[in-house]
Amino acid sequence: MPSFLQYQHHLRILCLSKCNIGGNFPNWLLENNPRLGEVYLDGNAFNGSLEFLFLPNLKAFDISSNKIQGQLPPNIGSIYPKLMIFKMSNNMLEGLLPSSFGGMKDLQCLDLSGNKLTGDLPIGLARKGSKLNFLRLSNNMLKGEIFPVLTNINNFAYLFLDGNNFSGPIPQALSTALLFSLDLSYNNLSGNLPVWLGDISSLDSLALSGNHLRGHIPPDFCRLEGLQVLDLSENNLVGTIPSCFSALRALRRVYLSKNMLQGEFNVFSNSHLLMLDLGDNNFSGSIPKWLDETSELTALLLKGNRLQGTIPPQLCHASYLRMLDLSHNNISGPIPHCLGNIMQNPWDTDVYYSPSFGYGDFEMFGGNTLIDVDDSFETTSTISFPNSFGAWVGVEFTTKYNTYSYEGSILSYMFGVDLSCNQLSGEIPNELGNLTVIHALNLSHNHLTGTIPSEFSNLQNIESLDISYNNLTGRLPTQLLKLTALEVFSVAHNNLTGMTPQRTAQFATFDESSYEGNPVLCGPPLHISCTEAKEIPTYLPAPDFSEDDASFLDMEWFCISFLVAYANVVVAVVVVLCVNPSWRNVWFYYIESFMYSCYDYFNSKSS
Known part of the structure; x- marks a missing residue:
């Protein structure tokens, strides 16, 4: 802390936010x-404990x-009465x-999120006549039922109240509140998805993800005409999406x-939709064709369903698209050539609005401080909250063999x-x-053929490229370096x-697993030397009339023809001897003479 502050005794406003000041808290x-x-x-980086001193004007x-x-x-409540x-x-x-927070008559904003409160x-926080209209207790260890x-x-x-251990049903008492944003996600809430939530017409964002809610999505939700964010993911919801959702023209982000x-x-034919996450459900049919040139969609996540058919060319009109996940379906056919037209206007659409804002920031109060600097200490401006303050507005995307959450800026x-993991071909x-x-392109586990395009060398920002488990042929383009x-x-x-x-630059870091399963591929990090590798063609070769193969074929035919000719000669001799007696007598005479000659020869040798 600046040392001169030790000698100040009349401070009324102190703002040293985000200055990275450390040490014990300056009580x-x-x-x-x-x-x-x-x-x-x-x-900042203050540590230690805070002494809660009586400050009547705070x-x-x-x-x-x-x-x-x-x-x-x-x-x-008595230490800070105002x-x-x-x-x-x-x-x-x-x-x-x-519980004394409930007795603070002027308290309008309470944020104790991200601690270890139990x-x-x-x-008393919801007592009658209370001015508390902003309550954030996210990511603690609170339990029990909610009011x-x-x-x-x-x-x-x-x-x-997200990120706690609250249990029981969603309290119907909330139906009378003029809520803009309600976030009860990642608790242990149970029961059916309440129908009466459709009565809170002021809702701007509704987040109930990561609970044990069951049942259908009530058609009553269609009365939430101002709803911009709907997050019902990671529950046990069944049935279909109500067709009346097409009337929610303000809806910008849907997580189911x-x-x-x-x-x-097909109910989401909303040209103003920014994010649509329907992954890991049982949706069937084909990919909708409602995307057109007016679509502002930035994230389309449909993985892990039962979608069939081909990738529609209409998807190529999504020039604002940042994330496209169609993995783990049964989509077939070729990859459209026009898919290279997406992501051509990636910076023209604001894909998020921040899930937090500073109540002490000067822009929060129109450039003025909260109180007037005079002896009266009367409030000169009231606290106002933005009309659009939503729950978590990120997406999950799998890259580098891991699933990451992307949120905020x-x-x-x-x-x-x-x-x-589809049936794509071509x-x-x-x-x-x-x-x-x-930054990430995954075409693995399909039936793609042909060669790897050398145009991939234009992907200068890519961090993860996976085209494994296909039927690709040819050589690896040297341009990939x-x-x-x-x-x-x-x-x-x-x-x-x-x-x-x-093996230079990034390619020096890839091990054998990046190339395995290609029988003819050689060179490090594989244990196959290119000087010893024998190329095995993957197609039926034309006849090869080399010298060695020709010799092998001539010898085979020679043996066959010799045996056939020998058999024919023997048969011919036997037939002639049987038909002509004089030739038969001459034949036996010569045989007998040959036998006596051999007998005389061996006798002379033995004597």
Whole structure:
């Protein structure tokens, strides 16, 4: 901390956010300045414990994203009686959540996410007349039911309780709240998906993923005309998607993956849709053909279903597309040549809006601070929350043999295509070399033929290229050595010939597994020397009339013809001797003379 602050005793506003200041938390700063009204020390590296000193004028306190330890005092409501904004997210707090938060009459924003808080949710947080309209307790260890005994809750506009251990059903008391955003994902909630959620007409984003919810998606959800984000993934939902979803013109992001949904999904013919994730379900039919030149779709994830048919040419119109995953289906036919036209306008669409914002940031209050700097300490501007504040708005994509979650600003920089584990055939289009912004391309486990396009050398940003388990032939293009960003490369289990690429740059890092399963491929890192390798053709060769083969064929025919001719001579002699007696007598005479001659010869030798 700057040393001059030790001599300040009249501070009212202190803003040192994101300055990377470390050491123990400066409790002396709060002790020396009892008139503090706003404190913003978020995004630093403070550790140790916080002494909760009595500050009667404190209205905004933000020390999130530090390493503060300890517990919150049970009487925090009396320590900070005028508090409006309290943020201690992403620290190391433990213990129970104080129920005295419910008695703070001016508290409007409470964010304690990313800690280790335990216990139940205090009922007082939703008391009648409360001004608390922003509550984020995500990623703690809270348990129990969510407001189990309340009959109505009308104060919350933004409620984030995701990443805890809450159980039981979704409380119907939430139906009376004017909620903009509701995130209860990754808990242990059970029961059917509530029909009454369709009555919260103000909902902008709804996230219930990672629970044990079951049943159908209620058609009542079609009344949520302002809904932009819908996340029901990783549950036990069944049935089809209600056809009335086509009327939700504001819908921008849909996540329904990892359920047991079925049928077709032509209901999403919405030109304003940005993300559609329907992976790991039982959807059937063909890929919809509703994409056109007006589509703003940036992510289409349909992996792990039962889709059939071919890849429609209409998909080539998705020039804003960043991620395309059609893997693990039964899609057949060739890869369209026009697929190289996607990702041509990758920077023209905002694919995300940030799931967090700073309540102490000056832009939050229109360029003004929360309080007026005079002796009255009266509020000069009210807290207002944006109309579009959603839940997690990322995608999951498999690359480099792992599945990663892309969210926030990084989502704008990830580009990938995965067509693996299908029945695709034909040659790899040269036009795929036009996807110059792509980071991952997976065409493995198909029936692709032909050669590897040398145009792949244009993919200067690619980090993962997998075209293994196909029927590719020919040599590996030497132009691939230009791909200096490659981290994962595999052409294994094809019918490639010739030498492996020279082991320079990134290609010096690839081991034998990148090339195995190609019987004729030789060179390091394979254990097949190109000087000893014998090329085995993969097709039926034309007749080869070389000298060695010709000699082998002549000898075979000679033996056959000799045996046939010998048999014919023997038969002819026997027939002649039987027919002509005089020739038969002459034949026997010569045989007898030959026998006596041999007898005399052997007798003379023995004597």
